[in-house]
Amino acid sequence: MSFLVAFFYDRFTAxxxxxxxxAWRQELLAPVRGEVLELGAGxxxxxxxxxxxxxxxxxxxxxxxxRERLVRRIRQTGRNDIQVSADTAETIxxxxxxxxxxxxxxxCCSVNNLQASLQEIRRVLRTGGRMIFLEHVAAPHGSTxxxxxxWLNPAWMAVMGNCHxxxxxxxxIRDAGFEIVEITRESMRKAMxxxxxxxxxxxxxx
Numbered sequence: 043m044s045f046l047v048a049f050f051y052d053r054f055t056a057x058x059x060x061x062x063x064x065a066w067r068q069e070l071l072a073p074v075r076g077e078v079l080e081l082g083a084g085x086x087x088x089x090x091x092x093x094x095x096x097x098x099x100x101x102x103x104x105x106x107x108x109r110e111r112l113v114r115r116i117r118q119t120g121r122n123d124i125q126v127s128a129d130t131a132e133t134i135x136x137x138x139x140x141x142x143x144x145x146x147x148x149x150c151c152s153v154n155n156l157q158a159s160l161q162e163i164r165r166v167l168r169t170g171g172r173m174i175f176l177e178h179v180a181a182p183h184g185s186t187x188x189x190x191x192x193w194l195n196p197a198w199m200a201v202m203g204n205c206h207x208x209x210x211x212x213x214x215i216r217d218a219g220f221e222i223v224e225i226t227r228e229s230m231r232k233a234m235x236x237x238x239x240x241x242x243x244x245x246x247x248x
Contacts, residue, residue: 045107052085052111057232059087063176066242067091067147070174076142079166081131081159082149084108086115089124100141102127102134105203131159139168147176150214152205160218167247173220176242178230180208191236198236212241220245 055063068091075095080088083101085108092099101116101124103109109128116124129135131146131153144163153159163173181187191207198207215222225243 051108055087058230061231062228063087063230064091066176070176070242070244071145074143074145074174077140078143078145079134079136079141080145080147081129081134081163082146082152083112083126084148085111088145088147089115089119098125099123100125100127100136102129102131104128104130130154132162134162134166136166138165139171140166142168142171143174144171145174147174148178150175150177150211151179151207151209152203154204156209156211156214157218160214160220164218164220164247169247171247173215173245173247174243175211175215175245176240177209177211178207178233178237178240179211181239187235187239194236207236215245219248221248 064087067088071088071091072093074093075097077098078092078096079100079102081102083103086101089101101112103112103126109126113126116126127135131149132155144167146163150156150159167173181191188208195207199205212222212225222243222245225241227239227241229238230240
C-alpha cells in the first residue's frame with residue numbers, strides 16, 4: 043500500500059498544488075533562513091521554494107518509497123548540499139536546539155503520535171525558533187463535513203498511509219507549548235471535500 047500511495051501521490055495532489063498549495067508554500071517559506079529541518083518531505087514539493095538564506099537543509103521522509111522519489115528529485119536539481127533522513131517526526135536524530143526552523147507540510151495528519159511529534163519538534167528547535175505548518179484538519183464539530191470525516195476516517199487511514207481526516211492540529215500545536223503567531227484558515231481548492239479545511243502559519247518556541 044505504501045508503494046501505491048507514493049506512486050500516485052503527486053497525481054492525487056496535482057490539482058490542489060496548482061490551485062493553491064504551491065503558492066501557500068512559497069509564501070510560508072519566504073522568511074525561512076539558517077538551519078532548517080523539513081519533516082515528512084514526501085516527494086519534494088517544497089524543494090525549489092527554499093530561499094538562498096537557508097544555510098543547512100535536512101529533508102526527513104520515513105516512507106521508503108516516498109524517500110526514493112525525493113532523492114531522485116534532488117538529483118534532478120543537481121544539488122549536493124541537501125541531507126536526506128529517514129527519521130520519523132516522533133524520533134528525530136538531532137541534538138536539542140539544532141535548528142532555527144522546522145517545516146511540517148501535510149505531515150501532522152499522518153504521524154503516529156501527534157503530541158510526541160510536536161514535542162520532538164519543540165526539542166530540536168532553538169529557543170525562539172519557528173515551526174511552519176500547512177495542514178489539512180478537522181472540520182468544525184457538528185458540521186456535515188466533520189460527520190463525514192469521522193465516519194470515513196478508519197478506512198481512509200488504512201488506505202492513505204495513516205492519514206487522519208479529523209485531527210485538530212491547531213489545538214495540538216498550542217498544547218505542545220508553542221505560541222501561534224500567524225494562522226490562516228482556508229479551503230484547499232481542487233481537493234476532495236473531506237480534505238478541504240486547512241490551517242497554515244507559524245508557531246514559535248518561547
